[in-house]
Amino acid sequence: MRFRRMNPVYRYADYGNATVYDGDAASYSGVVTKTSILLGIIAVVAFYANIRLQAFGFNNGLIITLILAPIIAIIAVIVAHRRPEVAMFASIVYALMEGLFIGVISTIYAIYFGDQIVQMAVLSTFGVLFGMLFLYSTGIIRVGAFFRRLMFSLLIGLLFTSIIMMIVFLFAGSFVGGFENIYFAVVVISVVVSSLYLLIDFDNITKFVEAGAPKNMEWSLALGLVVTIVWLYIELLRLFAIIMDRR
Template identity: 30%
Template sequence: MALGGNPIFNGKNFRGATQAPRVPQAPYGQGQYGQQPYGQQAFGRAPGQVMDGQAGYAQQGMTTEQLQQMYNQPAAGPADTGRMTFDDVIVKTAACLGVLLVGAAVTMFVSMGLASMLMIVGALGGFVLAMVNTFKKQPSPALILAYAGLEGLFLGGLTRVLDTMYPGVGLQAVIGTLSVFAVTLVLFKSGKVRATPKAMRFFMIAMVGYALFSVVNLVMMLTGLTTEPFGLRSGVIGVAIGVLAIGLAAFSLVMDFTSIEAGVRNGAPQRFSWTAAFGLTVTLVWLYVEIIRLLAILRGDD
């Protein structure tokens, strides 16, 4: 994957991963498993005697039929050789999202004040664990699942607060997130959307601008320079920024899919399926936050 992609995969985006080791080759002039060159007989063996790699199996009492059955078995797949597969990524992503939903459910059964407190704890704790997991060279399933749980507290509290102000906005955000994810995945699988170098450059420029705007907006909100609920993200400007942010999050999904595809193709170790699941979880959290914020802005302008 090109430089400047999802930072979660940078530095450990399977660049160091290689395909499964090649089968060792026999020395020059010698056949596989010690077989003699064609036309030559192994020293000390009579014609028709079991030779080469079969000798060890013959000593173990294996018949010719058993040897033939072993030969006819399919080659070991990625899962059999400890390599990352798409199924691994799906299962581990489902685990992360399951823990996230549990965290979100907690905020639905407590008082509004406690839910707001849990939202702040989840936001701060999730940010810290996001940084830790991003810069760790080896993925830690426990830390990744802990991140998912904290983000669940944050998203659950945020959803409850906004859903109280604008009833139904939470369900709309969930449907919107799933829809964007499904459409992006279909477009990626069809080859219509790819993380090309040119697209990556535009993405990075847009991300820098969006990050700068977000910092300025946060400072103005904290210092009281703006009294709007979302600061500068109100009215037409807020809607435009929201649409841009959702587009950036959707393209981040494309980069995640690209990294996962590269990991499976290059035979990345199976443990990196947790890295892939973490990257997808981070992007989906970002996408959900942008969608529910945009919906709240639109409802607030009604």
Template identity: 30%
Template sequence: MRSSNPVFSRRGFSRDNGGYAGFDAQHQQAGTATNPYATNPYATDPATGMPQAPVRANAMTMDDVVSRTGMTLGVLILTAALSWILLPVDPANLGKSYAIGIGAALVAFVLAMVQSFKRKPVPALILGYAALEGVFLGVISAATSTYLSPGVVIQAVMGTMCVFAAVLLAYKMGWIRVNRRFTGFVMAAAMGFILLMVANSLFAIFGGGDGLGFRSGGLGLLFGAIGVILGACFLALDFKQVEDGLAYGAPREEAWLAAFGLTLTLVWIYLEMLRIFQILSGDD
């Protein structure tokens, strides 16, 4: 299936030119009317419940997903820690550190966009995104810890881990069913959320303050909670994407795509959590 992230649209697992998914256009056409995942090259045959794709010798495994995700998150955490240590956030240097952090975030955005339009995952782009995003997160987290409370960052990290664990449990227990309706609702909600945040940022830039007030006070808490819920929904889409790839023979290289998607979603959730705890700490 096609899965998407709150920030960047990305493709799901796809067939290569050789058609490794193992079924032809006739199968696709026959399944379209009855199978909501008919566009998925790894979709289940609605009549038999069995995979339509043959098992591949170089198919992706859970170990591949875990190792690639661990590597990507490890790079992000490492650069975040280094930027926290090496980029001072005292009043005399805060502006410079913020400039470096924002610059790194913009380049990370470009790398993520390039990867999202690639037919195949490119590890160098994914790891480059993780490294630069880590710089941004390190600066933001260091400033938050310095000018608010060290506990705010720890709370945001713990909150992100709890959301991940809760969604994984709910998904494995079958409490969350990812289908076309779920995907469409999440995508529409995320688009509206992003547009509101962009509008709020523009008003803040040109009007000063917090713009429309969506990121401070009671509204800030409400929209922060909505952001976390959307991130949780995208985690469910990521889990479904990984599950489909494992079940229906995605090539091993596609584990990088899973790592990329999970990293993007976890960064989203962490930033929303950080904002929520900032507001609760008294900094609107």
């Protein structure tokens, strides 16, 4: 049985064929455990990055970190989805790089807006996570082909809009005219879309586990969910920053 998967960042990532497996099969508890491990690594590395920045301040290596860490993380995600047999190693690499990136970004936001913005983003992220899990498990929102196509269309629209706004920002030096309001709207929509993409990740996990996918698929499934959680956290950081800046 084959399932088409649309990750919020890497649509082309594919787990391949999930067929009933004679050996150890993927389980919900296994996915939950591995998701917890990856989130734990991200949290520890982010905390370490925060401590280092507070102790030694910003330097030239900071920009390099902000560029290289996401690139390595993207490569790790692609490898994990293409090669499930090495998904554990690739997932850990992703968690390390993303933890470093989030640690730096969170510290920057905390410096400008106070430590409470990070706490708000973390609490809100897990609040949305469990809220979406409730909506999915109770069947209030069902994930079908139309829902997936809609979410992907919204994602593409957000990407193009973000690129256009970035170009305007680079040439104008700042957001001009009504672009500030457009930017706020884009961030709000991004929060909504990233939240709804959690439902797609839950549905992917359900389908693979019920299909009897092999045990090593748990790392790929967990990584897909973590990618969405990280995306949601960053969007919430941006949203709270805009709200606090407008006060």
